[in-house]
Amino acid sequence: MMSEAQAPDNCCVIDESQNISGSEILQEILSGSRATLPMVVGAIPFGIIFGTLAEQSGLSPFGAIAMSIFVFAGSSQFIALGLLAAGTGPLIIIATTFIVNLRHLLYSAAIVDDVKHLSGPWRAVIAFGLTDEAFATIVDKIRKSDDAWRLRSVQWFYLGSFGTMYGNWILCTIIGITLGELVPEMSNWGLDFAMSATFIGMVLPYLNTRPMMACVLVAGAMSLGTADMPHKLGLMVSALSAVAVGLSYHLMSRRK
């Protein structure tokens, strides 16, 4: 079992995880998979749209599949397509990916105490699969479960959850690429608006404090003002200024 390499102070943990039987492991994997299913269904259109848009944005079919396999981060993959289509160089795309995915730092910080009993390789697996969906699923499950369950089964549940998401994402990318090649006129259907609609839906829940509204206003205004900057640098400049304004507002209003 992978969790044998434990720090001595986690002795009890080893006992817990060694007790788990093969059929229980399978059950946890299936239960993790089931819990993620609604979000997996939600991700299907995006995987397909990503695959469909890849070629017209200048990413090879092989590159699109490789991106879904190795990067596995939906929004940054979409953004990379947008940047590629605008002729942006690889370094800027990598830097933008970094900024866009910084939010995952919060996810790992939020679950680290719940998974620090696991071995290094397990933690790497958890990190690799830590998408918005996998994070939401595991946090919800941990909140509803007791410590005994967590120490025993959390990694198997997570494996089922993330594995379903991952397999689905790769499969949908391939379906999208195939569709894009079979039906070339699909690129005129305005599928790219799907990305804007998705992002609008993702931003709205944040807009419940004044610092957040200030942040979003600055991001919007700056993005128009910097739209002509070379290499799509405007995105990073706007996002960083908006974070700075939002954070300063937040810190100042707390000090009062």
Next chain:
Amino acid sequence: MTEALMIAGMAFVTFGIRYIVLASAGHFTFPSWAKSGLNFVPPAVLTAIIIPAVLIPNGNGIEFHLQNASLLAACVAMIVGLIRKDLLTTIVVGMIAFGLFKWLL
């Protein structure tokens, strides 16, 4: 070749971000201001993508008028999102609205 390097770089930074805290198993913690700051990152990045995509749909200047299907559909998506608070509904209604406006205009 550039494509492979770009994907490798993207994979490296993405995994790095997701792994660094878990690798240290909690020995590495954030100051509270940094945590607050990270909260602002997703809406900031997403907004900085949405606004130009919606207002500069053709890449030549801001199109703030009623002939801009993306702008109209974005307004519909926003209203639906504020009322229903459900991501999938927001996306589906937004896309239908976009198709309709495109067809009408």
